[in-house]
Structures are given as C-alpha cells and as structure tokens.
Amino acid sequence: MRYLVFCIVLLFTARITLAQPIYAGRYKTIFTAPPANVPTVKTPDAPLAGNGDIGVTFGGQPGKLQLFFGKNDFWRAYPVYPGGGIALPGGLDLAIDALKGAAYYAEQVPDKAIIHANFTKGPAKVTIDSWVAATRNTVVIEITANTTCTIQPTLWATEGNTSINNKGVTGNVTWATRSFENTPLLEWPCHVALAMRIPGNNGANDKIIVTPGEKKIITVTMYTNNDRSDWKTAAIEEAQSLTTAVIQHMYAEHLQWWRRFWQQSTVQIDDPVIEKYYYTSQYLFACASRAGKFAPGIWGPFITKDSAAWGGDYHLNYNYQAPYWAAYSSNHIELTHNYDQPLLDYMNKGKIHAKELLQVNGIYFPVGIGPKGLCTTRWPLTPEEMLARYGTTDNRIDSGYKFLGQKINAVFGAGNMLMRFYSTYDTEYAQRIYPYLIACAGFREDYLKLENGRYVIYMDHYYEVMPNLRNNGRWRHQLGDVNSTLSLGLVKMLFKGMIEVSTFLKKDLHRWARWQDIVNRLSPFPVGETGGRLSLQPVERSPVERLQQPTGLSRVSIHGLLLPGGVCGPVTDSAFNTILLNDVAHWKDRMQQKGEWGNTLNNGIETCFPAAVRVGYDADEILRQQKDRITVQSFPNGFITQGGGGMETLSAVPMTVNEMLLQSYEGVIRIFPNWNHNRDASFSKLRAYGAFLVSSSLRNGRIELVKLQSEKGRTCVIQNPWPGKTVQCIRNGKKTAILSGQRFSFDTKANETIILKAI
Structure with a gap:
C-alpha cells in the first residue's frame, strides 16, 4: 500500500512538472x-x-x-x-x-x-x-x-x-x-x-x-x-x-x-480562455517587475509617450499595490522584491507630512509617489493652472500636496508587505519592513479616537475628495466621512499584522496590548437594511448622502475588508460573510450591459472577482462573468483594460483562480475552497500563508491528495479536504499520524514534504 501511495505521488508530481513549459507556451497571443x-x-x-x-x-x-x-x-x-x-x-x-x-x-x-x-x-x-x-x-x-x-x-x-x-x-x-x-x-x-x-x-x-x-x-x-x-x-x-x-x-x-x-x-483548470489570461497575465507582470530594479508604475515599462496618464506613478490607493497581489500566491516572490523600496524611501517625507499637517506621529502619504522619495502628486504650481485644471485657484490645499481627503495611503501600502510576510515568514524581510509598519501604527495610534468604548476614524474618506471642473472647484462640503469601511478594514489589518510581526521579531511586545485593544474595539463595519436584507454601507456617516446608504460590497470596501485587507471571509466571521455574499449576489441587479458585473468596466476587475471567490459566490458564475468582462474590454496582448489604470489588471485572473483553488487567509489552508468539484483541476506549488507550497488535484469529483512543502517549519492548520473522513499523514514516504475533524493542525519541519491522503 505504501508503494502504491508513493507511485501516485510520483505520477501526480510528474504530470504537473511536465505540463509547466507546455502550459506557458500554448497560450501565445x-x-x-x-x-x-x-x-x-x-x-x-x-x-x-x-x-x-x-x-x-x-x-x-x-x-x-x-x-x-x-x-x-x-x-x-x-x-x-x-x-x-x-x-x-x-x-x-x-x-x-x-x-x-x-x-x-x-x-x-x-x-x-x-x-x-x-x-x-x-x-x-x-x-x-x-x-x-x-x-x-x-x-x-x-x-x-x-x-x-x-x-x-x-x-x-x-x-x-x-x-x-x-x-x-x-x-x-x-x-x-x-x-x-x-x-x-x-x-x-x-x-x-x-x-x-x-x-x-x-x-x-x-x-x-x-x-x-x-x-x-x-x-x-x-x-x-x-x-x-x-x-x-x-x-x-x-x-x-x-x-x-x-x-x-x-x-x-x-x-x-x-x-x-x-x-x-x-494551474490546470480545463478552461482555455481563463487559462490563457492566467498565464499571459503572469508573463506580462514578469516582463514588468524584477528584483533589484525599480518597481513598475501604473503602466509598467510599456511606455510609448512622455507624460503618461497620472505620470505613470505609484498610485497608493490601490493601483501600485494590485499588480503584486497574485504574485504571492503564485509563488513568484522574486517579482515582489522591488515593491517596498519606494515606500521606505518616502518615509522621511511622510513623517514631515504627519507632523506639519496633522500634528501626529508616524507617516502620512499623499495619493501618488515615485521612486527615491519623489512626490508626484503636487497641485499645479500656479493658481492660473490650478483654475484651468481644477476649477479653483487654491493650489495650497494640504500645503500643495494631493492627499484627496484620504489618510489611508501609507497603511494601504502595508497590505502587500503583510501578504508577503504571511506567505514567507522571512526574518530578514520582516526586519526590513518593520520600521515602516511601526510608523503606520504610530500614526494610527495617534489619529484614532476612543469614544464610548470604541475606536472611531474621522476624516479618512471612502472616495477621493477634491476640486475638479465638474464641481466648479466646490468640494469642501463633501469632507466629513466617519468610519469608512476602507479605513476600518485596513486599520484592522494593520494592527493584526503588527501583533504577528512584532511577536515574530520579538520587538515592541509592550505595545501588543494596545494593538489588540484596537483590533477588539475598532468600530464595527457599518451595515443597513435594503430590500428586506442587511447590506454593507460604505461609511457610518458622511455629508455625501449616497455614502450613508447600504449600497453593498463594492470595489473600495473590498480593499479594506478582503483584498488586501484580509479581515473578512467565511473563516473570520460566517455571519458577516453572509451579508457580503448576499451583496455580491445582487451585483447582477445593477448591470446595464454584459461584462459590467461588479461595476468593473472603469475599475475593479482585479478586486471584485477574487473578492467574490473569497466570500463564496458560485465559482462557475464568477468565471462566466469574468470571461464576459474580458470580451468587452481587453487587448490582444492580454491586458484587460479599464479606465483607471493598467498594470493592476494583471492580478485579476491569476488571483481569482488561485483563490478558487487554494485559500489561506487567517492562517487556515483550504483546498479547492470555491471550485465546482464536478470540474477537474490541479495546481502545483501555489503558496499559502505560513510559508507552505501546496499542490493538489481534483479528478472525477474527488481530491486525490494534498502535497505540502514547509519552508519554515511552522505549524500547519488545514481545513479537512475530505469532510467527514480521516486523513493519513505521510512524511518522507512514511505513514505517521491519522488526522480527523473539520479542521486539524500538525507541526512541520523546515524543508519537509508532507502528503495528505483520505483513508
């Protein structure tokens, strides 16, 4: 029996290994x-x-x-x-x-x-x-x-x-x-x-x-x-x-x-359209990002004119972060080595902004930066140009810098750092990013208000708030958001991450109690009733009336709650997840044409589709909608286009597929968590939180086995891939423990390979 199991493992591994070069090559454009x-x-x-x-x-x-x-x-x-x-x-x-x-x-x-x-x-x-x-x-x-x-x-x-x-x-x-x-x-x-x-x-x-x-x-x-x-x-x-x-x-x-x-x-999912965009997206991002080189901006290195839109800069309220999201779970960690440097380089200026503009500690970042500490988003330098472009002569808003009412940009940047840390548990990397994380924490500790037993976030806006020609330069009446879901989610993400990273590095443990208190007593995500059901509300209070309505889960709130926030989902809170799942189910109600599910024609394909997977929406329907979206707005080279940016769409298909096949947020590994088990699929060496490389295959409605490679020897927590069955754990070709239950955990050793198989 042991020999049979070993042969199955060899065949499974060989099948995937031999397929790798073929799968990349077959999807030329x-x-x-x-x-x-x-x-x-x-x-x-x-x-x-x-x-x-x-x-x-x-x-x-x-x-x-x-x-x-x-x-x-x-x-x-x-x-x-x-x-x-x-x-x-x-x-x-x-x-x-x-x-x-x-x-x-x-x-x-x-x-x-x-x-x-x-x-x-x-x-x-x-x-x-x-x-x-x-x-x-x-x-x-x-x-x-x-x-x-x-x-x-x-x-x-x-x-x-x-x-x-x-x-x-x-x-x-x-x-x-x-x-x-x-x-x-x-x-x-x-x-x-x-x-x-x-x-x-x-x-x-x-x-x-x-x-x-x-x-x-x-x-x-x-x-x-x-x-x-x-x-x-x-x-x-x-x-x-x-x-x-x-x-x-x-x-x-x-x-x-x-x-x-x-x-x-x-990955192999027997869907040529999705697979083509999966691999083409990976190719284009690898063409654009590399360790030891400057990070790609909104358009990557595919520049054909000066004065690219938005300066081709590092836009920090999602455009800069999003292209990297699929690289973590796809095990292309080397493509993410350049991500942190622009954020680290801007820290000195960020500290000055926090002190001079808000009188708080920590770091405060504008919406757009560049490399080497460059700010790319200053208001026009003359009142005349300001009037021509934005409808007002006041070019000294926030001392001339574009913060656009949002104070979350630095924390938004921390999301990718935490994704990589959870994916690798790399000590050197944790030490590299820790000064940035602690500066973000310092800002939020000062900026949060404790009122009536809960922490409240004021004046950190859900959308960009700014003068423009459409509002004739009149915009200040829109200021005043309280408890934006974007900010609530990302702040919770930050302090949960601070506890994990500081414990890992054994630093600032005396601050752990305060951080845990913030996590525990941060204001709840606002919800309201619409159509006889509970639905997510963008903010708790706002002078903008539509933001106080329960309009449901959407791109901006997803950033805080699910991606990169990672503080919601079935594992975290099943009751609240039901509200989000119902919101996704009603995205169809707002469609005016084929391909705009989730309102992703302008922005959001990289966000809405993987979020729909995370909350548990029907996988087949997600793939159908994603293919419709690709058909409506994409280029022959594999770029899925949208109004607000370019490079960020490269994570849309890979992240969606990876989340269907493997999830590990909150440190719990889930195999084929949102995939139609009547459709064959397999994946090899996707990366899970905890520094595990995971491989598995689904054939004829049955998960054949799960292979785990532990890089750092951490405890593995996994939801039973075979509900109701006991599981044989095989280490180095030898049967060891018998595992059972809805979820089980076991210790691993660094560089150890473990096979799980239903008995």
Missing part, C-alpha cells in the same frame, strides 16, 4: 493587424516583451516598424503631472520599403518571452524575433528573409519635455542619450543611454542587407544613471562586446530564466 493604440499615454495594444526593467512595445506598420523602449527607472523627477513622472527613453525604427502594405502577423510567446513576427507581401516573407534579455540590459532583434531585402534602422531618443539629447557614433556603435537635469523643482537628475550594434556590419549606421539563409541581428543596450554611474560608457562598451557567440549565450541564459519562472507554480 496572436496579432493579425498592426497595433492601433500606439503611441498612447495608457496601455498599448501591441505585442510586448520585457525583463522586469526594460520593456519593448512592438509598434508601427510592416513598412516602418517602431519599437518603443521603456525603462522602469527613467523618470523626470518633477512633482507635478503632466510633465513629471516616468518618461520614454526612445526607440528604434525599422524602415523596410519592400514590406509597405504587407500582411501583418505577430505572436507574443510567453514561455520564451519573445515577440515573433512574420510579414508577407507576395512571395516575400520577413521574420523578426524580438526579445529583452532576462539577465542583461539588452534588447535583441533577429531578422531573416526568404528574399533579399534592405532595412534601414534608426535609433532615437525622445526629445522635448525639458530633456537634453545627444547622439553619435563610437566605433561600430550608434548611440543616443536623453537627460533630465538642472530644471527647477527637479528632485534628482536622470540620464539614459541607448547603444545600437549590428554584428557583422562594418559601419554603425549602415543599411542592413538581409539575404536568404542568413540572420541579421540588431542589439540595443540601455543603461541609466540609476543602474551605474558610467551609464553612457557602459552602454556603448557592452554593445561593442556583443558578438554572435555572446548573444547565443545570452539567449540560453534568457531561456533558462524563463524556464525557472514557469516551473515555480502551475
């Missing part, structure tokens, strides 16, 4: 027409590639292709947008006269992270493969043709917006630079160099003659002064070193990096 939304200040609709720092947007027509090169660390560090924010370094034009009017075909291939394009005109066919080296600062373009053709490459750096530009030729390298410096209010200088090399061409600016049977290669190497102080020299010298042999080695490293990435986890 196909383009049969040139992109129509390039250049743009928002998400491009073109084929995309990247290495978590450099992004390539493959634009243009066959006769004149245009590759746009974005870079996460190239910013105009100016505190007002438009004008400030992430900037476009430049690009490469490829003029191919023989392909004017040619048929367009391109593929975005996720397993190899390449853009594969074919252009045909009559018998002529040109193939162009483009990729961004996973381990280098270089873009590679490989060109083959079945007939002789001429290509004129033109490297360019974007001009304007106060930049200083230069270009030249050094040996066989063509280069272009762009710099922002010596401008009033610029917080730090930023420089970028683009260096092009065409191995085999004698002259740097020569036309490329492609003949049948040969491959021509163009490389573009990019460095900024944030990469290294000798940014220009480094780009040119590295470009000069790129021989054909070096490029081949670089490609082998590139494939190896992506192979490891796809092996970190996998």
Whole structure:
C-alpha cells in the first residue's frame, strides 16, 4: 500500500512538472493587424516583451516598424503631472520599403518571452524575433528573409519635455542619450543611454542587407544613471562586446530564466480562455517587475509617450499595490522584491507630512509617489493652472500636496508587505519592513479616537475628495466621512499584522496590548437594511448622502475588508460573510450591459472577482462573468483594460483562480475552497500563508491528495479536504499520524514534504 501511495505521488508530481513549459507556451497571443493604440499615454495594444526593467512595445506598420523602449527607472523627477513622472527613453525604427502594405502577423510567446513576427507581401516573407534579455540590459532583434531585402534602422531618443539629447557614433556603435537635469523643482537628475550594434556590419549606421539563409541581428543596450554611474560608457562598451557567440549565450541564459519562472507554480483548470489570461497575465507582470530594479508604475515599462496618464506613478490607493497581489500566491516572490523600496524611501517625507499637517506621529502619504522619495502628486504650481485644471485657484490645499481627503495611503501600502510576510515568514524581510509598519501604527495610534468604548476614524474618506471642473472647484462640503469601511478594514489589518510581526521579531511586545485593544474595539463595519436584507454601507456617516446608504460590497470596501485587507471571509466571521455574499449576489441587479458585473468596466476587475471567490459566490458564475468582462474590454496582448489604470489588471485572473483553488487567509489552508468539484483541476506549488507550497488535484469529483512543502517549519492548520473522513499523514514516504475533524493542525519541519491522503 505504501508503494502504491508513493507511485501516485510520483505520477501526480510528474504530470504537473511536465505540463509547466507546455502550459506557458500554448497560450501565445496572436496579432493579425498592426497595433492601433500606439503611441498612447495608457496601455498599448501591441505585442510586448520585457525583463522586469526594460520593456519593448512592438509598434508601427510592416513598412516602418517602431519599437518603443521603456525603462522602469527613467523618470523626470518633477512633482507635478503632466510633465513629471516616468518618461520614454526612445526607440528604434525599422524602415523596410519592400514590406509597405504587407500582411501583418505577430505572436507574443510567453514561455520564451519573445515577440515573433512574420510579414508577407507576395512571395516575400520577413521574420523578426524580438526579445529583452532576462539577465542583461539588452534588447535583441533577429531578422531573416526568404528574399533579399534592405532595412534601414534608426535609433532615437525622445526629445522635448525639458530633456537634453545627444547622439553619435563610437566605433561600430550608434548611440543616443536623453537627460533630465538642472530644471527647477527637479528632485534628482536622470540620464539614459541607448547603444545600437549590428554584428557583422562594418559601419554603425549602415543599411542592413538581409539575404536568404542568413540572420541579421540588431542589439540595443540601455543603461541609466540609476543602474551605474558610467551609464553612457557602459552602454556603448557592452554593445561593442556583443558578438554572435555572446548573444547565443545570452539567449540560453534568457531561456533558462524563463524556464525557472514557469516551473515555480502551475494551474490546470480545463478552461482555455481563463487559462490563457492566467498565464499571459503572469508573463506580462514578469516582463514588468524584477528584483533589484525599480518597481513598475501604473503602466509598467510599456511606455510609448512622455507624460503618461497620472505620470505613470505609484498610485497608493490601490493601483501600485494590485499588480503584486497574485504574485504571492503564485509563488513568484522574486517579482515582489522591488515593491517596498519606494515606500521606505518616502518615509522621511511622510513623517514631515504627519507632523506639519496633522500634528501626529508616524507617516502620512499623499495619493501618488515615485521612486527615491519623489512626490508626484503636487497641485499645479500656479493658481492660473490650478483654475484651468481644477476649477479653483487654491493650489495650497494640504500645503500643495494631493492627499484627496484620504489618510489611508501609507497603511494601504502595508497590505502587500503583510501578504508577503504571511506567505514567507522571512526574518530578514520582516526586519526590513518593520520600521515602516511601526510608523503606520504610530500614526494610527495617534489619529484614532476612543469614544464610548470604541475606536472611531474621522476624516479618512471612502472616495477621493477634491476640486475638479465638474464641481466648479466646490468640494469642501463633501469632507466629513466617519468610519469608512476602507479605513476600518485596513486599520484592522494593520494592527493584526503588527501583533504577528512584532511577536515574530520579538520587538515592541509592550505595545501588543494596545494593538489588540484596537483590533477588539475598532468600530464595527457599518451595515443597513435594503430590500428586506442587511447590506454593507460604505461609511457610518458622511455629508455625501449616497455614502450613508447600504449600497453593498463594492470595489473600495473590498480593499479594506478582503483584498488586501484580509479581515473578512467565511473563516473570520460566517455571519458577516453572509451579508457580503448576499451583496455580491445582487451585483447582477445593477448591470446595464454584459461584462459590467461588479461595476468593473472603469475599475475593479482585479478586486471584485477574487473578492467574490473569497466570500463564496458560485465559482462557475464568477468565471462566466469574468470571461464576459474580458470580451468587452481587453487587448490582444492580454491586458484587460479599464479606465483607471493598467498594470493592476494583471492580478485579476491569476488571483481569482488561485483563490478558487487554494485559500489561506487567517492562517487556515483550504483546498479547492470555491471550485465546482464536478470540474477537474490541479495546481502545483501555489503558496499559502505560513510559508507552505501546496499542490493538489481534483479528478472525477474527488481530491486525490494534498502535497505540502514547509519552508519554515511552522505549524500547519488545514481545513479537512475530505469532510467527514480521516486523513493519513505521510512524511518522507512514511505513514505517521491519522488526522480527523473539520479542521486539524500538525507541526512541520523546515524543508519537509508532507502528503495528505483520505483513508
């Protein structure tokens, strides 16, 4: 019997392992027409590639292709947008006269992270493969043709917006630079160099003659002064070193990096549409985020214009945080290494804001920041510009910074930190984020009011409150929210997290009693009656009448309660969860058209769908609604588009699916918690709270087994995957304990693998 169990485990593991590269590769995206939304200040609709720092947007027509090169660390560090924010370094034009009017075909291939394009005109066919080296600062373009053709490459750096530009030729390298410096209010200088090399061409600016049977290669190497102080020299010298042999080695490293990435986890749910967006979303986020690099802003490195919408900044009332959410449970922790740095860098300014504007301790953050302590969200610098854009001349609101009535932004930023901590229980990481968390706690300890035995939150608004042209600059009458569900949920999340992290690190234990008191006596989430049932109310009190009505669970309240808040759900409070579940059931009542379930056409697809899973809404209906939403508003490259942002939608499908297959909030692991058990599914190495990697499969209505890999040797608490049955625990191939009950727990050892199987 032991041998049979061992064989089943081997077959299960082998099936998933062998499927990993296949699943990433099978879901390539196909383009049969040139992109129509390039250049743009928002998400491009073109084929995309990247290495978590450099992004390539493959634009243009066959006769004149245009590759746009974005870079996460190239910013105009100016505190007002438009004008400030992430900037476009430049690009490469490829003029191919023989392909004017040619048929367009391109593929975005996720397993190899390449853009594969074919252009045909009559018998002529040109193939162009483009990729961004996973381990280098270089873009590679490989060109083959079945007939002789001429290509004129033109490297360019974007001009304007106060930049200083230069270009030249050094040996066989063509280069272009762009710099922002010596401008009033610029917080730090930023420089970028683009260096092009065409191995085999004698002259740097020569036309490329492609003949049948040969491959021509163009490389573009990019460095900024944030990469290294000798940014220009480094780009040119590295470009000069790129021989054909070096490029081949670089490609082998590139494939190896992506192979490891796809092996970190996998899911199979036998739904081609959802699986395609699951893997494409993972691909695009991996193209946009990487350890040791600047974090991606709203549009990631897929920048095709200066003055991107909202400056392409780090918007802290969900846009910045959301793209990372699925990476934790998908076991792509390395993609989240860059998240914390902008928040840590802004702490000094945040402390000044708290003291000067609110006379409290801790940190207070505006709605938008950038890297290296940059504030991107100042009001316009002149009353005249303020009047033109916002309907009032008062540009000294909150000393000129956009807080927009919300005091929750710093705590909102802590949500991702806690998600990663619970997922890894990494001591070094806990020590890194602890100063930030304790500063958030200090602010809230000072700001909360204890009244009639409960803690109350004043003037922390549910929605952004600000002057604009629609209200003719009249907005102060909207101030006055009391106990916003957004703030209540995130504050509870913070103090529950403070207790856990401080206990883990054995720090500030004398403050534990106060934090627990806040958790216990924080005002309850407001509810009211509508249509004969209880429903969530956005705030307890507000001068805005509609916010005092029980309008139900929605995107903003979800942020506080469920994601990233994590303080509600069936495990936490089943009675309150019933109210939230009923609210989700009534989302259909407000639909005006197919695809707007949860009111997610403007914002919220990354929030509402996984929240519906968490509260226990019907899984099949959620997937149907999500597919309708994708059909209504998405691009061929896999981006699901919405009004308020870009990168955040990349967590929508992965987070929804992961939550269906595995949940672990409140430290309780649940296997296939919200999945139709009549549909086969499997997953491998999804990450659960407690630092566990979990694998399982569901076949013919039955969970076959559960495999747990314990990274840190913590106690595992799991809801019985086989209700009413006893469970055999197998450690290192040997049967040990017999487990029973609705929920059971057992100790583990670091790096131990445990198999659970129903008896």
